Amino acid sequence: MSSQTAPAPAPTPNSTRRSPMTAAARRRLAMGLLFISPWILGFAVFGAYPIVMAVYYSFCDYDVLRDAVWVGPLNYTDMWADDLFWKALWNTAVYAAFSVPLGLMLALVVAVMLNRPIAGRSFFRTFFYIPSIVPLVAVAMVWMWVFNGETGLLNYGLSLVGIEGPQWMADEAWTKPTLILSSVWQIGGAMVLFLAGLQDVPRSLYESAEIDGASPLRQFWNITVPMVSPVLYFNLIMGIIGSVQEFVKPFVMMPGGGENRSALLFAVYIYQNAFEYNNMGYACAMAVVLFLIVLTLTWLATKAMGRHVYYAGE
Amino acid sequence: MKRPFHQLARFLLLTAGSVLFIVPLLWMVSTAVKPLDQTMSLPPRWLPTATTWVLEGQAVEVNPGAVPAEAGPDTLVSVNLAYQWVVQREGPNGPVRVPVKMRGDPQDEQVTVEINHRWQWVRGEGSRAQRSPVRLTVPDANAPPLAPGTARVAVIAPDGSLRRRVVPEAQLERVWGQTPDQVNRSYSVTQTVQVPRGELQRAYVPWNDRRDLAYTEMETRSAAYGQLSSRVDLRTDNFGGAVRSMGHFWRYLTNTLTLCLLTVGGTVVSCSLVAYGFSRIDWPGRDKVFLVVLGTMMIPFPVIMVPLYGVFRDLGWIGSLKPLWVPTLFASAFNVFLLRQFFMTIPRELSEAARIDGCSELRIFAQIVLPLAKPAITVVALFQFLATWNDFLGPLIYLTDQKDFTLALGLQFFQSEAGGTQWHHLMAASTLVVAPVILLFFLAQRVFIEGVSMSGLKG
Structure with missing residues (x-):
């Protein structure tokens, strides 16, 4: 790897060949850069440049038709006073705070149940996995139909057990639960990752725990959870990043944010400002905030979990 | 005594869970083959x-x-x-x-x-x-x-x-x-x-x-x-009805398939090249640069959405399919990561021997590494196909003419025009969009499951 080269002495500015790098190393560097050049180019144009410009535009008055005009922190002060911004932030926080842990827990529980031999294992795995590959727009259609207040399947099912179901998508108190519940349907990816992680847990750990008389619940907390903690960490980060930019389902199921904007999520509000209200500078300011939120949450998750993540190989 | 009971409880729980998971899709198909009058009948009927x-x-x-x-x-x-x-x-x-x-x-x-x-x-x-x-x-x-x-x-x-x-x-x-x-x-x-x-x-x-x-x-x-x-x-003629009411269904399908072809091709070529550069050649600073690649996975699309739109507008690409496939020619972090992980498992000695024989890197890439990496490339191709087929936000932003829409966007457009009443046609249209994905899953089930597991290697 890269550390194979000797520790570098300070390079002499006038030498054409830098001393620590042999000709072979330079050739490898050139070759390596050549191979990754598509990514370098792509990252520059479709990654780094847009991020820098997002920050720049966030200090501008900017829309599709006109050039950007520097206005200073105006967008950010506007944001501070924008009730809808706070509402979208709150909605997204509620959505993420419930859907991520719920999804992770369910995915882990299903994976643990599927990990031990059982009849029809691959059928179960298929059934739990399939929803996660269905196109999100179609998922939104299906849920709009199932959550329909009058003729929906869900409310009919609830009526069978004597519960009068709410107007899921029309009642402001129930729009967020609708989104959260529908997100739990798509845990397939996380579940398969957990399953892969569980395969690596040595059976001997459980056997010795069994001998010591540990209950299944104790085994779950003291063996399973620590052993799959790398996967848990990966799924947590991906879940956070995914949920704070959730767009398709809220956009399709509750256009415009739903009743009293109760389901207006952050990404939808960014989209609306950029492409519906023609307020691209403001949209960029919110995008910057979104990015900071993602970075902060990832950092927090890493800090909270980092010490507890157990890597078998290291 | 205790074991069989646990086993049974687990089996019943899993059965109940998977039924719950599959019911929404079955309900979609059931509605898709109903006459309009029976879509709203209570109690719900599964068979029209x-x-x-x-x-x-x-x-x-x-x-x-x-x-x-x-x-x-x-x-x-x-x-x-x-x-x-x-x-x-x-x-x-x-x-x-x-x-x-x-x-x-x-x-x-x-x-x-x-x-x-x-x-x-x-x-x-x-x-x-x-x-x-x-x-x-x-x-x-x-x-x-x-x-x-x-x-x-x-x-x-x-x-x-x-x-x-x-x-x-x-x-x-x-x-x-x-x-x-x-x-x-x-x-x-x-x-x-x-x-x-x-x-x-x-x-x-x-x-x-x-x-x-x-x-x-x-x-x-x-x-x-x-x-x-x-x-x-x-x-079953609801499907024909849905195709007719969607207006340009066949155009949507052609556009989507064209995009799938272009993006899968672009991703496979660019990502395998880049992954090769990150795994099979030792160059100083490689692993640090790779951390940057991993970092780009954390950039949410909404963050770069607006400036990216500006870039494509300046290129005159808005209203064409180009913004949706040209970027795939320049590799994406996730697929590079997947391929790199796989390339790392190929014994180094193979490349070394070829190098000693005077093979160029490009030949080693094309004739030694790529053939061995077929499983991983299949996974990447499959994931990219799904990503393109399912993408909604990209087409929503970049496409302006209804004739250029993809299936996902066309479905949403149809719903916003005719939804709320024509549930049988809406569900038939949704079924048409979902069915190829499910079919693909059953054809390539192993690739899917192995691919997802591969993506989580070492977090």
């Missing part, structure tokens, strides 16, 4: 039915009203029937029954009705004949007199422009309006005419077909419950 009543010696498909719980064969229930008033008219291939709209009293000697037709100009023979809708133009005093057996018409050319022509009357064909679609087509003419009472007939039509036929009317009668019979009736 057609009820038949033998009436005047003829089996008629009817819509039964509420049936009392303790109904016997003689209990009278109310049923709805659909019927048309029809008259006999001459069609291109002999006499046809043409539905008419009742305007007067059916008991009169001469009954006032509305009848619809349009003219087509037919050139050529048989199945290759070209048919253009035409309108017979009103005779104009200034126009030169017509030769006998010819008619002056206005033609809509395939490009949409309008031309006046004189055509032989033998090439004109009259088409009677049979469906609501035909009645509302351009150049169709609705006339009010008098029909002798004797020529008018009342014909029952299947209840579930009544929306697809022109000028249907309804009546309610009483029928003995025992005379009604029900059978399962899957309305």
